[in-house]
Amino acid sequence: MLSDVPLDLPVRPVLPELVAALRGTGAGVLVAPPGTGKTTLAPLAVADEVAGRVLVAQPRRVAARAAARRMAALLGEPLGERVGYAVRGERRSGPRTRVEVVTTGLLVRRLHRDPELAGTGAVLLDECHERQLDADLALAFTVEARAALRPDLWLLAMSATPEADRFAALLGGAGGPAPIVRASSALHPVTRIWAPPPRPVAAPGAGQVDRGLLDHVAATVRRALRERAGDVLVFLPGAGEIAAVASRLADLRDTVAVL
Missing domain, CATH: 3.40.50.300 (P-loop containing nucleotide triphosphate hydrolases)
Incomplete structure (x- = not known):
């Protein structure tokens, strides 16, 4: 096989x-x-x-x-x-x-x-x-x-x-x-950049995710695209949150593939 x-x-x-x-x-x-x-x-x-x-x-x-x-x-x-x-x-x-x-x-x-x-x-x-x-x-x-x-x-x-x-x-x-x-593989060093939201937001839990957190995720993606070359991988709790952040980035679709 x-x-x-x-x-x-x-x-x-x-x-x-x-x-x-x-x-x-x-x-x-x-x-x-x-x-x-x-x-x-x-x-x-x-x-x-x-x-x-x-x-x-x-x-x-x-x-x-x-x-x-x-x-x-x-x-x-x-x-x-x-x-x-x-x-x-x-x-x-x-x-x-x-x-x-x-x-x-x-x-x-x-x-x-x-x-x-x-x-x-x-x-x-x-x-x-x-x-x-x-x-x-x-x-x-x-x-x-x-x-x-x-x-x-x-x-x-x-x-x-x-x-x-x-x-x-x-x-x-x-x-x-x-x-x-x-088995070994190539190592890719990671730099951590602390990017807290401008105002306090509710921590993700069993209920609906705070809209302010989704706004902040979208803003952080925009910042990452400005400051670094390459792709951005974003982790979100579920399909609804993924769609919500993607809609917030809809204006970038002419220059960035938002998937």
């Missing part, structure tokens, strides 16, 4: 080392910064090596769907062919599916129903540094299943943080820590 993907991302050079580590011990930890391709390329590399299905566990439903869509797009296939996903109340996979992206909660339920994970050749726990109950349970149950029922099951923890020793110890068990494979 990986051979069908021409994309060259920073994680690709370490994938042979990762596969060799999994062949040797059946468990491993992959540490790679965000954007290096671990979520999309590592499952495809593992799928080339195991006979069963590869389960990729994500903490959130939106991440599970997005990862599956990205892998399917890289393979030039629709969802549900060799790559699919399953979240609560929704499933896009079929008999040809080799890589299935699921939420950690769904993986825990599957382990309760079938502790052996019959038909599964590997489990990849993505974003394992996010300490959520479902993620911790998924890690504990898969380690136990591999130790007691499925010694042939490959188990890989993937994280963007360099603190991987704890996961290596958990996955390695009594035989010593599992191997850690690290």
